[in-house]
Structures are given as C-alpha cells and as structure tokens.
Amino acid sequence: MSSRNPFAAPGGAPAGLPPLTPGPHRKKLGLVAMIATFGGLLFGYDTGVINGALRPMSAELGLTAFTEGVVTSSLLFAAAIGAMIGGRISDGWGRRRTILLLAVFFFVGAMCVVFAPGFAVLVVGRIILGLAVGGASTVVPVFLAELAPYEIRGSLAGRNELMIVIGQLAAFVINAIIGNVWGDIDGVWRIMFAVAALPAIALFIGMLRMPESPRWLVARGDIDGAESVLRMVRSTDRADAELDDIRQSAAKDERSVNEGFGALKNKWFVRILLVGIGIGVFQQFTGINSIMYYGQTVLVESGFAEKMALVANIAPGVIAVVGGLIALRLMQTMDRRKTLLIGFTLTTVCHVLIGIFSIVLEDGNPARPWVILILVVAFVGSMQTFLNIAVWVLLSEIFPLRVRAFGMGVSVFCLWIANAFLGLYFPSLVEGVGITGTFFMFAGLGVLAIIFVQTQVPETRGITLEKVEEDVQTGEIYLHHLKAGKE
Secondary structure, rough: OOOOOOOOOOOHOOOOOOOOOOOOOHHHHHHHHHHHHHOOOOOOHHHHHHHHHHHHHHHHHOOOOOHHHHHHHHHHHHHHHHHHHHHHHHHHHOOOHHHHHHHHHHHHHHHHHHOOOOHHHHHHHHHHHHHHHHHHHHHHHHHHHHHHHHHHHHHHHHHHHHHHHHHHHHHHHHHHHHHHHHOOOOOOHHHHHHOOOOHHHHHHHHHHEEEEEEEHHOOOHHHHHHHHHHHHHHOOOHHHHHHHHHHHHHHHHHOOOOOHHHHHHHHHHHHHHOOOOOOHHHHOOOOOHOOOHHHHHHHHHHHHHHHHHHHHHHHHHHHHHHHHHHHHHHHHOOOOHHHHHHEEEEEEEHHHHHHHHHHOOOOOOHHHHHHHHHHHHHHHHHHHHHHHHHHHHHHHHHHOHHHHHHHHHHHHHHHHHHHHHHHHHHHHHHHHHHHHHHHHHHHHHHHHHHOOOHHHHOOOOOHHHHHHHHHHHHHHHHHHHHHHHHH
C-alpha cells in the first residue's frame, strides 16, 4: 500500500494553510493536552486497579468467580452507556464542561468503592466509575483531535491512550507496593482504589482553566469564541486560515448532515460508523483488557505464586508504556491502515504461541510461567505499539463534525460492550477451557480483524479533519482507499 497521501498539497500541507510555527501557542496546546489526558490517566487507573485489588477484595467480601466478573464488568457495561451519553452531552453542552462533569463522577465513584460496606454498594461505585471512564473514552480524544493541527493530530490525540497505559502501569505498581507492604491488613484493596481520587481532583481543577474546542464553538455559531481559542493555540495567520476552513466545512455540514440518529440517513455515514464499530470491537477481541484486568489471575494460572504474580504483572504495564511512546511516533510516520494490519498480525501470532506453549509446557514445569509471561509481554507490547493508539486516533478522526461525538460514542459503546462481555466471562472462560483454549479463540478473532482492516478501513493520516469529513460524506474516501491499495 502506498503511504502517499492523495489529499496533501506540495510540502504536505493543504493549499492556503500556513505551516505550523514554534512559539507560546505550542506550549499552550501542550498544556491543554496534558490536563485533558488526566481523563485518560483515570481511565487507565480505574480499569487497571482491579487487577491487583480483586483477590483481596474477593477474600474479604466472599466473592465467587461469577461475582468477581460482575464487579469487574459492571464498570465496563456502565462505560458503554457512558460512552454513548458522554458523546451526546458533549455535542450539546461542550467538550470542556463534559470533562469537568466526568471528573466529578471519577471522584464520587472512587469514594463509593473505598467506603463500600458490601457487594451492592461496591457495584454501584464501579458503575459510577464506568460512566466516567466511558465518557472520557469518547470525549477526551474528540476534544484533543478538534484542538490539534492536522500535522500533529495523531501524536496529540494519541497522548490520551498513552496516559491510559500510564494509568494502568501506575495501578500495577501501586498495587504491587501496597499488596506486598500492607497485604496482610484488612481492606488493603480500599487503599488501592483511594489513590484514584487525586488525579480526579487535578482533572477538575485543571479543566476549569482550559479552553473549549474551537470546532465545537463554530458548530454552535460562536465564531468569536472559536477565533479566541485558535489564536491561543496557533500562530495568528494559521489561526485565521484554519478558522476559515472550519467555518466553510461547518456551513456545508449544516446543510448535508443531520445530528444524532438523523445522520443514519446518509449511507456513507452508516458505512463509516460500521468501520468505527468494527475497529473498536476487534480491538477488544484481542483480549488486551482481559490481560489488563485479570493479568494476575492468568499468571497464577500459568504457575506463579500469588505475590510473585503481582510483581510480575508490572512487566506488561511497563511494556505498554514503552509501546505507547513508540506508537506516538508511528502516528506521524506510518499510515493508520498499515499500523493496524501489523498490530493485528503480531497479536494473533502471540495468541497462537501462548496457546501452543501452554500445551507443550505442562503444569509444574518451572519454565511454563516465565515463557507465558514473556509471550504476554510481547502481546501487550505489540498491542500498544501498533493497535491501541491507532484505534483511538482513527475513531477521533473519521466522523463529520456535527456527529463526531455521536459517531464515536456509538463506536465506543460497542467497544465497551465487547470489553464488558469479555470482562464478565473471562474468569469462567479460563476456568472452563484454560489458557490454551482462551488464546486460540483470540487468535481466530485476530484473523477476522486482519481481513476487516484490509477490506474496509480507509486512510486518514496527513489529512485535515475538514477534508476527511468532506470525503466521508461523499464516499470519496473509499475510492482513494481502493486506489491506494492498488498502488
């Protein structure tokens, strides 16, 4: 496949759009991204903390394999609802104010879990956290994509996914420290959850001083507000030129695109929505989040002692962050489609190898846990380097402005539903068919994902959001995709 962008003018920039320049505006853009991605940090911590907290929680509250799945998946099912509702709220209320609301939910949910007297309140707390996580998974990437210049949109929007894996790594490290130092005291898992209150407070305070998305402001008719924001994060000439492009695109959008479910009247929007749903669901069918939630359980199943598994579980978290850092660079240098194809190929190979070695190395073999750990680390590294950031960036790019949060909300809703069912049934699946059957199943789904990306996913790297929007609405983006595939 050619890596040439068919929409780029000579020099890589659309005609009439001045190049990016250094200055205070670049620092301001970086600050906005840093504050907003505290939502990703909380997303990562609140989904990853269950990995080490689950076993002491189960012992204290007397949870069964099924109720463990309920505690884990309650957050995930709620996240599906949060993704859908969060997108709709942010379309009407604004990206910035929606993120402020999510910060409150993160804090309240954490406190409910920390002070939960039993199973019912614990699940309520996890549901509140899930609404916040799902909302953040939709709104933060859209907010970043709409603020970013097209030249660095991939790396800027991708920072949110990097913060997610940093949050998960922080959860693994904090779990390991707390579990090994205070593991014998009652309620140790409550301390693990309490840590999440701090970034929730930081997100709320920080977003009070952040600007709104200029593209959302234009869509709502606030041209002066959009101009003010763009001049804050762009040079003057670039801000003026970009504002003009956004206004023209929004005017076309208003005439041709209905909001919400009304957009389904456009067959090309339906097709791009199905692409968004497909890449989101296939990302989850790699089983990545089952490893992030139940990594300690998988490592104990493979032969590690419980406390050693808690420490060994840090390794996938470390490689996830390293892979995320590499992925940010890839977002600027490698086509989205190529990145996804490499990622699904590598993760599928890792699944097959985990399944094979779990057969070849029988229980009791001292090499078994270490070989499986190495393969799990390779799987997580492949996932974070080539898939996770690429998926979230692509989802934030492919939808028209007036339905961007709606389209991403629907896609991420389906992503979280797939995630939730895996979270609910993963313990039972491992219990029923073992590591071998579980990972062979993931491998089969990986083959389907490769076929889907090859035949359905268009390219968006190096294209302004306005150009992507225009070509999605006419179907032109698929024609370029087919031409590029023949070159």
